[in-house]
Structure formats: C-alpha cells, structure tokens
Amino acid sequence: MILDEEVFALIVAVTVVASVISAALTLRDFMGYGEPFISLGLLDRDCKIGYYPSRLPIGANHTLCVFIYNGMRKPVLYEVKLKIVTNASAMPTDSTPSPVDEIARWRGALPHAGNATFKVNFTIPEKHSRLAGSKVILVFELWLYDTKSMGWFYSGRWTSLHVTLEG
Amino acid sequence: MRKLAVLALLALLLSCRSALANDVCSEENLARILKELEYLSDKRVDADGLVREFDVAVRACEGGERSKAEEMLTKVSAKVTSLLSEAERVFALKLAKTVTEVVSLLLVPVLVYIYLPRVYLSLWYRSRKYWYVVKKR
Numbered sequence: 001m002i003l004d005e006e007v008f009a010l011i012v013a014v015t016v017v018a019s020v021i022s023a024a025l026t027l028r029d030f031m032g033y034g035e036p037f038i039s040l041g042l043l044d045r046d047c048k049i050g051y052y053p054s055r056l057p058i059g060a061n062h063t064l065c066v067f068i069y070n071g072m073r074k075p076v077l078y079e080v081k082l083k084i085v086t087n088a089s090a091m092p093t094d095s096t097p098s099p100v101d102e103i104a105r106w107r108g109a110l111p112h113a114g115n116a117t118f119k120v121n122f123t124i125p126e127k128h129s130r131l132a133g134s135k136v137i138l139v140f141e142l143w144l145y146d147t148k149s150m151g152w153f154y155s156g157r158w159t160s161l162h163v164t165l166e167g
Numbered sequence: 168m169r170k171l172a173v174l175a176l177l178a179l180l181l182s183c184r185s186a187l188a189n190d191v192c193s194e195e196n197l198a199r200i201l202k203e204l205e206y207l208s209d210k211r212v213d214a215d216g217l218v219r220e221f222d223v224a225v226r227a228c229e230g231g232e233r234s235k236a237e238e239m240l241t242k243v244s245a246k247v248t249s250l251l252s253e254a255e256r257v258f259a260l261k262l263a264k265t266v267t268e269v270v271s272l273l274l275v276p277v278l279v280y281i282y283l284p285r286v287y288l289s290l291w292y293r294s295r296k297y298w299y300v301v302k303k304r
Contacts, residue, residue, distance in 0.1 A: 003287050011283065016276040023272040030211075030265040075204045075218040077197060077225065107229050109201070111218035112208060147202040150195075 032073050040080070040142040040157040041067035047117050057166045058124045058132060064161075066140060067117045070110040077145040079152060080106045082122055085137040085160075097141050097154040124165060132167030191237045192228035200240065203247045210254040211261045217243055217250075 043065035044051045056062055070076050081102040085091055092098040104122040128136075142157040190196070200221060207214040224239035 002291055003284050008284065012276060012280050015279045019272045019275045023269045026265060026268050026272065030261070074208050075201065075214070075221075077201045107225050109204075109218055109222040109225050111215040114215065114218070116222070145194075145198060145201060147198055147205060150198055 034071070036072040036074075038072055038076065038078075038142065038144070038155055038157060039067075039069045040140065040155075040159055042140055042159045042161060043067055043117070045119070047119065052161055054163055055166050056124055056138075056163045058129050059126055061121055061123055063119055063121050065117060065119050066106070067115065068108075068110060068142065069115040070112055072144075073112050075109060075111050077109050078107065078155075079143040079145070080120070081141045081143060082120070083139045083141065084124070084128060084131075085139050086131065086134070091137065091160075092139060092141055092154075092158045094156040095154075097143075097158075098139055100139075128165065129167055131165045133165070135162060135164050137162055191240045192233065196240070197225065197228070200244060200247065203251060207247065207250055207254055210258040212250055212254050212257050214247075214250065217246055 042052075043049060044053075045063040045065065047065035047067075052064075053062065066080055068078060068080070070078075081097075082104040083098050083100045083102050085098055085100055090098050090100050103125055104120070106118070106120055108116055108118070110116055138161045140159050140161075142155045143152045144155045145151070146153050204214055204218055204221065207217075220239055220243050224236050224243060227233075227236035227239060
C-alpha cells in the first residue's frame, strides 16, 4: 500500500486536534477570556516596594505611590480614597467599604489591560491631632464608576499601611 | 425692596444651576463619555488612546485645571462621536473575520482527509515517472 492507513489516520487525528485548538484560541481572543478583575497596590514614595514610612507627622505633606491594573475587559473610571482608621471594626472588607470619611481622593481612567502608577500626595488633617502618638491605619480603597446605575461603587479592593501619627 | 432681593437671589441660583450643567468636569459629563468609551470597547473598536486622553482630562479636572480639562474633554468627545458612527461596521467586520478564520481552521481536517491521499499519490507517481519495469530473468 502506497499510503499506510495507520499513518494517514494519525496525520488526520493530529490535524483535527490542531485545528480545534486553533479555532478555540481564535474564538477566545475575540470573545475575551478570564474573570474580570481590578487590582490595587501601594508603593513607597519612589514607587517601589519597601521603605514605607512608619511615622507620619500630622499637618506635613506625605507622598506614596499607588498602582492600579485594569482587567475588567472595559475602560474604567476609578477613584482611590484615603481614610484613616483607628480600630479594626472600621476596616473595609472585600464587600463593604470603611464607614470612615475620606481625607483625600484621586481619580483617573484606564483602558482594559492598562495600568497606572502614580504618586499620591496627602496631608494628615490637624483635626486628627488627638491621635498624635497613636497607631492608625491608612486605608486606600478603590471605587469604580458604574455607568448602569450612574454612581460610584466599592470595588472590594483595598490596601493599608500601619503608621504612628506624630504631633 | 424685598421682592428685588428675592429676584436677585433667584437669578443667582439659576445662573449657578446653568453653570453646573455646563461644567465639563461634572460627573454626568464624565459618565457620559465613559459610557461611550465602554460602548466602543464592547464593539472591539481600539479606543485605548482615547481612554488615556480621558484619563489626562480627569486628572486635570481633579487638579483644578479647568481649561486644560475642557480642551481635552472636547477633543475626546469629538473623536468618540466620530468613532461611534463606525462602531457597528468595525464590529461586523471583526466578527466576519473571526467567523471566517474559525470556519477555515475547522475545514482543514476535512481537506486533509480528502486531498492528502490524492496529493501524496500524485507526488509518488511523479517521482517514479521515468521508472520502467524490468522483467526478472
């Protein structure tokens, strides 16, 4: 026999598997894949990991860096809120934000698969001078704008830094 | 005198309201542009550059740079409007291209099953075209 049947069957089988995988990958690229997510990270004043401040004077200017990655499969309008939390019961969770009022906020927009690293400058307000000498938690919460409900919603992403306030 | 004061207050309130409505940095305006960008993204139109310009405009709004924000948002708005009219066509083209690719890929095994033996045999015969049979003595 010129073309062996078993060899021919093997060639056709390999071709079927390769074509199905290629077709699936092509469809996946068109339809988008993976669960949508967004991530938030806190970096130091030089936008690197490490050397976070442990003591913050009240009333002075401070600088940190925030990193955001958008994997939501659509452009997002985001808002990062900074809050000062003094007890564990007021900490945010993955579903509820902290009930404390924000002391600063920063807004921006990101395309899908885009990321932003930007410096955030803030001052601990004088009204917190009663907390001088005590340990507090700086909480950064990530909020997103929902165009269906036309309002901001808490994304469930947050990060924190434990510091001691100085008077 | 009292009526005059009430009228002046009303005029002030109305002018504030119209100023807010025209505020380019208002949440309503930003939300409208975001919604259009989401629509473009949904239709697979490459609007990443526009989103980055929108980001610059939003930061300008936050920084109090009203004139820069207005300029950027007007530019983004105009580009978005022009892309909106093309969005459906772009999506239809991309969908047609994807469907064509998938169908072509799925047809490959069928074509291999039908044509591989023919091509192989054709090549096999051509390679032996000048052979001749010699009778065994």
